[in-house]
Amino acid sequence: MRVLVVGSGAREHAIVLALAQDPEVTAIACAPGNAGTAAVSEQLGVAANDPVAVAALARRWSADLVVIGAEGPLVVGVADAVRAEGITCFGPSSSAARIEGSKTFAKDVMAAAGVRTAASETVDNPARLDAALGRFEPPYVVKDDGLAAGKGVVVTTDYDVARAHACTLLDGGHPVLLESYLDGPEVSLFCLVDGETVVPLLPAQDFKRVGDGESGPNTGGMGAYAPLPWADPDLAETLVRDVVAPVAAELVRRDVPFSGLLYAGLALTSSGPAVIEFNCRFGDPETQVVLPLLRSPLAAALCATATGKLADLPSLQWSDGAAVTVVVAAEGYPGTPRLGDVITGSEAEGVLHAGTRRRDDGAVVTAGGRVVSVVGTGADLDEARTEAYRRLDAVHIAGSHHRTDIALRAVNGEIAAPTPS
Known part of the structure; x- marks a missing residue:
């Protein structure tokens, strides 16, 4: 093939x-x-x-x-x-990819499917912004309604910051989605979807904020880990039943069946799982930790999905252990990144390239904001985390930055899924 x-x-x-x-x-x-x-x-x-x-x-x-x-x-x-x-x-059709391309469309699909998500309101006129923001309580969640590479979201308790971000989006011609804040640990669940057939991959957790301790602005993702030692072993099956399968069925009902990878980003709240967002493709950086643990042939799974034969695919097999990835970002990211800096250690084991290119003289240099993802695997999450940061020590880029706390709270047993009330 x-x-x-x-x-x-x-x-x-x-x-x-x-x-x-x-x-x-x-x-x-x-x-x-x-x-x-x-x-x-x-x-x-x-x-x-x-x-x-x-x-x-x-x-x-x-x-x-x-x-x-x-x-x-x-x-x-x-x-x-x-x-x-x-x-x-x-990969899905453009019609089905609207589940990510339009957050308003996704909200409408979820409402019709009876899937829990944050209360929301779409604003496309600056004159309506203040009244709409007044209907929400802090923390305010302000999103670009379209694609924004993970950086169109601001979560803040400061009304003025929320309003300023919304105004910037509206001034750029982008409708704004205002949402209520969802508390609780976040989960990323990838699912192979072929119409109404849904096969989950391993749940993962990613880290959107640029700085340690969830500080600073949102990014496209600064790291991830899988699996989730603190989660219920049946979490994936529960989320398929309550979230992904109903959405897949609703898309079929609308005559826009989904074929490909449907990614549900969720918060495990005290009232139960609630959707933060849907994406229409493999997520980055979660892919970097989920695929290293997959033992089944990837091409067979992708082909079965793409050809309408997912229901016939043998059960996916997974390695024991865990994987952690840490993203190394260029100076300036998530703003305007500095480009052209030489990268040393980029060919080491576990280093996955993103924003890189090779110069005519053979040197590998930065060519984007998120430069490399460094992946470590191990018998458990602690070992995988240690290996990821050990490998990261060999990567050097002038002015680069990365988080030092990826998966740390999970290793320390500081995350717990709430018991639904």
């Missing part, structure tokens, strides 16, 4: 590495890829958000399976264009 992975981040690097372990995969290409994926796959230039260009590339390369990594290409219809060429594609 020839597999083309579309994207350029650490998520795609993790997918390529998992595919490389699959004996059924005979060739792998990554487009446009990065300096890390170049070591394990053929690199092909393409504008990932151009449906016509990606479909043409898949045809020229004779791809048997195309895997779309990021949300942007899915929302603009890259998967539709690939399938129109008669090529199997893992």
